[in-house]
Amino acid sequence: MKIVECIEIDKTYQQGKVKVHALRNISMNIEKGDFVALAGPSGSGKTTMLNIIGGLDSADSGKIIVDGNALSEMNQTQLANLRLHNIGFVFQAYNLIPVLSAAENVEYVMLLQGIPQAERRQRTKSILDEVGLAGKYDRRPAELSGGQQQRVAVARAIVSNPSIVLADEPTANLDSKTGKGLLDMMKKMNQEKKVTIIFSTHDRMVMNYAARLLRIRDGQLVDDQVKNN
Amino acid sequence: MYLQLAWRNIWRNPRRTTVILLAIIIGVWSMIFENALMRGITVGMIKNSIATLTGHIQIHRRGYRSDPVIENSITEPEAVIAALKRILPPGTQWAARVRVNGIASNARHSSGVTLVGIDPASEAKVSFIGDAIAGGHQLQPDDPHAIVVGEALLDKFETKIGHKLVLMSQDTNQEIASKAFRIVGTFKAEMQSTEKQFVFITRKAAQQMLKLRQGLSEVSIVLPDQQESGVASRLKAILSPNGYEVNTWKELLPFLRAYLKLLDVFVYIWSLVIFIAMGFGIVNTTLMAVFERIREFGLMKALGMKPWWIVRQVLTESFLLLIIGIIMGNILAFLTVLALSDSGIDLSALAAGAEFAGMTRVIYPIVSIKDWSIANLLVMVLGLLICIYPAAKAAKFTPIEALAYT
Incomplete structure (x- = not known):
């Protein structure tokens, strides 16, 4: 079942006086439950692609359907609702709210969704235990290591049971050992919870974790490789 | 959790929050305290004006107010007194006076004054003279030669208690009436001009000197609850057809009313x-x-937060700052007002300037619910309104712009 369907996506940015063609005529499908890496060098268009799939940015032309929703036909409120209920985000720089504890950061998304407090607390504790942060519920981001912060970010992305998790270079700020640990954990979540995970990377080690590798170069999809790992 | 998040957000930068809280506290304090001072000034001015021979209501013969001469006196006071007995509510005090312009003189000086003939006992319950005696003694009802003058007049005439003062005015026969009185006491008033303007003799002495018989210039009424308009209209209904004027203090002192506004x-x-x-x-x-x-x-927007929720988040933080500042500003203002409630602020050193403005010498700050509500509502409502601008700014950024913001 297709969870993401991109048809002839085109995107151009104006950077000062220069026009940058970030994505050129990209078409691809991603199946539900995939563990996909968008791979390519810096500036190839990976982040733009993720932003468009996540409804954070819009394509100049083409059509994109996420979990049955045609994004170009949705207004900002509908897109916000889609992000809130169907999509989880993990950012390279963790992007946790510094004044909230690990548990509160995770709980915050469910608060926005209107989930009752008791259920929020129970799900928060459970997901933090799953990502290996048992006992660190009350730590503020500044009291956690980079790897632990990114685990909180993954927990936050997954706790609301989204259809897709979009992770933009999730291991870029981590050392290789911590990065591997995080990827193992993400893969486990993908397999156990059947959540579709799409992440961008330019790191070969990270690419090896992906079940499917979509290579992007200069805004074009140059390779679509399904692996058997 | 929204409140918790807002609370933690405002304390991210404690120094900045403390500075802005101080600004709000001082702002609220100064608004409430300044309003209390203004209210104290106005209440003092009203009390002083009412006590300075005005009362809440006055009754005159028609024409007296525009031409306060002896011919415009109340010649048959029985009808007026009967109306007062019928209409005035329990607890009301009233005094009947003779009040004419005249000239006071001694061997050295002479000056225009207002000669007031009073019944000392009833006048004491209506005007300031009851407890304003500063030297000597109050008038005795049976002393036809006694006069009480203001301290400032005593100084001006370079005289003292026990000395004589001659009063001159026109009597009912259009003749010059003059009589020598002995100064038995002096009074002190809020304003020096009052001390220089009024001299008090007994009503009987004034009536004899001016050949007024039982005649009166005015009746001054002080009500227990300041509901003067209702009483005045009932008195008007009875007295107006008989050639009398009934006026409230607001009508008698139009300048003060305009000044208060x-x-x-x-x-x-x-x-x-x-x-x-x-x-x-x-x-x-x-x-x-x-x-x-x-x-x-x-x-937050990337996670699915709608722009309105971001506005709400920022406004919640502003609300917390404002409410803390308002509460602390109120406490400070009430403590200041409480500290000054007994002693007041003494403007004696500035008496001339204060008197010119019609203010009393000592100002007692008074917090009125109306002023208090206006100050607090102004800070809270306008405070939140102006915070919509930064809140809207925060909500306007797209997630991509905001996440790339450095």
Whole structure:
């Protein structure tokens, strides 16, 4: 079942006086439950692609359907609702709210969704235990290591049971050992919870974790490789 | 959790929050205290004016107010007194006076004065003279030669208690009436002009000197609850057809009424001026706090937060700052007013200036519920309104712009 369907996506940015063609005529499908890496060098268009799939940015032309929703036909409120209920985000720089504890950061998304407090607390504790942060519920981001912060970010992305998790270079700020640990954990979540995970990377080690590798170069999809790992 | 998040957000930068809280506290304090001072001034002015021979209501023969001559006196006071007995509510005090313009003189000086003939016992319950004796003694009802003058007049005439003072005025026969009185006491009033203007003799002495028989110039009434308009209209209904005028203090003192209205407007203008100064601080601080957290707002939008929720988040933080500042400003203002409630603020050193403005020598600040509500509502409502700008700024960024913001 297709969870993401991109048809002839085109995107151009104006950077000062220069026009940058970030994505050129990209078409691809991603199946539900995939563990996909968008791979390519810096500036190839990976982040733009993720932003468009996540409804954070819009394509100049083409059509994109996420979990049955045609994004170009949705207004900002509908897109916000889609992000809130169907999509989880993990950012390279963790992007946790510094004044909230690990548990509160995770709980915050469910608060926005209107989930009752008791259920929020129970799900928060459970997901933090799953990502290996048992006992660190009350730590503020500044009291956690980079790897632990990114685990909180993954927990936050997954706790609301989204259809897709979009992770933009999730291991870029981590050392290789911590990065591997995080990827193992993400893969486990993908397999156990059947959540579709799409992440961008330019790191070969990270690419090896992906079940499917979509290579992007200069805004074009140059390779679509399904692996058997 | 929203409140918890807002609370923690405002304390991210404790120094900045403390500074803006101080600005709000001082702003609220100055608004409430300044309004209380203004209210104290106005209440003092009203009390003083009512006590200075005005009362809440006065009755005159028609024509006396425009031409206060002896011919315009009340010649048959029985009808007026009968109406008072019928209409006045229990607890009301009233005094009947003779009041004419005249000249006071001694061997060295002479000066225009207002000669007031009073019944000392009833007058004491109606006007300031009851407890204003500063030297000598109060008039005795059976002393036809006694006169009480103001301290300032005593100084001006370079005389003293026990000495004589001659009063001259026109009597009912259009003749010059003059009589020598002995100064038995002096009075002190809120204003020096009052001390120089009024001299008091007994009503009987005044009636004899002016050949008025039982005649009166005016009746002054002090009501227990200041509900003068109702009583005045009932008195008017009875007395107006018989050639009398009934006026409330607001009609008798139009300048004071206009002045009080003006002061009311000043209270609002001053409050607004304070708020504008404070408002710039609030907006500036909130904008700084917002721009520091643009990436976070971008994250929240990326997570699915709608723009309105971001506005609500920023406004909640502003609300917390405002409510803390308002509560502390109120406490400070009430403590200041409480500390001054007994002693007041003594403006004796500025007496001439204060008197010129019609103010009493000592101002006792008074907090009225209306002024208090206006100050607090102004800070809260306008405070939140001006914070909509930084809140809207925070909500306007797209997630991509905000996440890329450095």
